[in-house]
Amino acid sequence: xxxxxxxxxxxLVAAIGLGVAYTWVTHQGFFMKVQSVPSPPNSNLEMISxxxxxxxxxxxxALFVDARHEFDFQQGHIRGAVNVSLKDFxxxxxxxNKIPKDRLLIVYCDGAECNSSIELSVKxxxxxxxxxxxxxxxxxxxxxxxLPIEK
Amino acid sequence: xxDCYKFHTLKxxxxxFSHTIFILLARIFLGGIFVVASLDKISDPQAFTQSIxxxxxxxxxxxxxxxxxxxPLELLCGLSLIxxxxxxxxxxxxxxxxxxxxxxxxxxxxxxxxxxxxxxSQDPQVSxxxxxxxxxxxxxxxxxxxxxxxxxxxxxxxQFFKKQPNKSLK
Numbered sequence: 491x492x493x494x495x496x497x498x499x500x501x502l503v504a505a506i507g508l509g510v511a512y513t514w515v516t517h518q519g520f521f522m523k524v525q526s527v528p529s530p531p532n533s534n535l536e537m538i539s540x541x542x543x544x545x546x547x548x549x550x551x552a553l554f555v556d557a558r559h560e561f562d563f564q565q566g567h568i569r570g571a572v573n574v575s576l577k578d579f580x581x582x583x584x585x586x587n588k589i590p591k592d593r594l595l596i597v598y599c600d601g602a603e604c605n606s607s608i609e610l611s612v613k614x615x616x617x618x619x620x621x622x623x624x625x626x627x628x629x630x631x632x633x634x635x636x637l638p639i640e641k
Numbered sequence: 642x643x644d645c646y647k648f649h650t651l652k653x654x655x656x657x658f659s660h661t662i663f664i665l666l667a668r669i670f671l672g673g674i675f676v677v678a679s680l681d682k683i684s685d686p687q688a689f690t691q692s693i694x695x696x697x698x699x700x701x702x703x704x705x706x707x708x709x710x711x712x713p714l715e716l717l718c719g720l721s722l723i724x725x726x727x728x729x730x731x732x733x734x735x736x737x738x739x740x741x742x743x744x745x746x747x748x749x750x751x752x753x754x755x756x757x758x759x760x761x762s763q764d765p766q767v768s769x770x771x772x773x774x775x776x777x778x779x780x781x782x783x784x785x786x787x788x789x790x791x792x793x794x795x796x797x798x799x800q801f802f803k804k805q806p807n808k809s810l811k
Contacts, residue, residue, distance in 0.1 A: 494789065497730020501721060505714035512683070512713065519686040519709040559691065577688070600694075601701070605687075 535611050536623045540635055543596060543625040547637070552594040555614070557606035558629065567629070568598070569638040576606040579613055586617065594621045601630035664791055668722045671784050675719030675735060678761050682712035685763055692759025696749050714738070722788070725797035732789035739785060743778040746770050 513519035538546070546552045547568070554571035556563050563573040574582045576599075589595075595614060599606035611622045625632075633639060682689040686708045693704040715738070718731040742760070749756060749770055758768045768774075 494729035494733050497727035498733045499730075501717050501727060501730055501734055502714065505717050506710050508713040508717065509709040509711075513686060513709050519690070520705055559688075562691075600691075604701075 535608070535615070537626045538596070538623050540625070540627045540631050543598075543627070543632070544635070544637060546594070546596055546623075552596045552623075553589065554625075555595050555597045555610065556629075557597055557599040557610040558604075562600070562629075564641070566633070566639050566641045568632055569640045571598075574610060574614075576610045576613075579610065583617070586614070589619075591618045592620055594623070595619055596623050596625050598625040598628040598632070601628040604628065664788070665725075667784055667788060668725065668728065671735065671781065671788065672719040672721075672723035672731075674781065675715045675722070679712045679715035679719065681762055682708070682759075683716065686712070688763035689759065692757065692763050695754070695756040695759070696745050697752075697754065698745060698748065711738075729789055732785050736782060736785040736789060739778050739782045743775055743782065746774050746778065750775075 509519075514521050547554070554568045556567045556571045556573045557576050558567075558573070559575050559577060560573055563571075563575070567573065572585075574586055595611075597607045597611045597614065599610075607624045607626065607628060611624050614622050686705075689712065690701070690704045690708040693699065693707055694701060699707070714734065718734050718738075721727045722731040722735070746758065750772070754770070756770060757763075758770050758774055760768060760774070762768060
């Protein structure tokens with residue numbers, strides 16, 4: 491039993507080392523933010539708060555873009571939002587290109603812990619969109635505030 | 642007398658060999674499942690984090706930590722079980738992991754969550770959780786516990802790569 495526990499401990503430590511090294515090298519998992527958060531001086535990306543997102547929503551001047559997976563989008567999303575899931579961005583490109591490039595886009599994902607909104611915003615800006623903002627509080631903050639949603 | 646001795650030796654060898662092969666097959670089966678299950682998770686930790694969060698049991702930080710450690714742990718355990726390196730340790734870890742997975746799936750089912758398992762694919766539309774998954778996991782738990790307690794751990798495949806001692810030096 492002691493031998494088995496020793497073996498299990500070695501495997502566990504090796505897995506932790508391997509996991510941390512892999513995510514560090516590939517900039518995923520814990521190290522995702524380091525890779526994907528754009529530095530403000532070099533980027534036009536702007537993070538907006540819930541209050542600002544609500545103002546923009548009520549003014550009806552912006553298009554909300556949901557960066558989450560299609561399945562999550564179907565479960566519920568900000569009213570009027572369109573789904574451009576980061577994972578299937580290439581599939582959505584034709585649809586995205588129909589939106590005027592100067593349209594104000596508010597990109598969001600699940601919440602502060604996810605980075606899809608940032609990564610999608612970068613891709614949208616690379617595609618030529620000039621007015622992209624990130625609602626970093628995302629879906630979780632929106633539903634916590636009981637703001638309009640649809641399914 | 643000589644024939645009788647030969648018969649018993651052959652019988653003993655046959656029994657031992659079939660048992661060893663059986664253990665090896667079970668190790669390859671269980672280890673293979675863990676290796677295959679780890680690949681999709683390793684390729685997309687972010688999607689796996691979302692799969693974990695769907696269970697609504699742990700928070701985002703812990704889910705991110707789990708998505709970092711669990712896939713390589715599955716891969717290492719699978720490979721070590723197949724190769725016969727630390728077979729008991731990997732069988733122990735696999736039993737613990739499978740029990741945790743089963744508890745998570747059961748809890749999600751009892752709470753009425755309609756989510757995907759996140760076991761082999763991170764696509765939310767694939768492999769929805771159900772009682773079938775619990776039965777499958779229970780079968781795998783039996784195999785892993787049996788491998789943990791098996792008196793014979795089968796063949797260490799790495800032995801084939803080890804150098805044999807040079808007897809001519811004696």
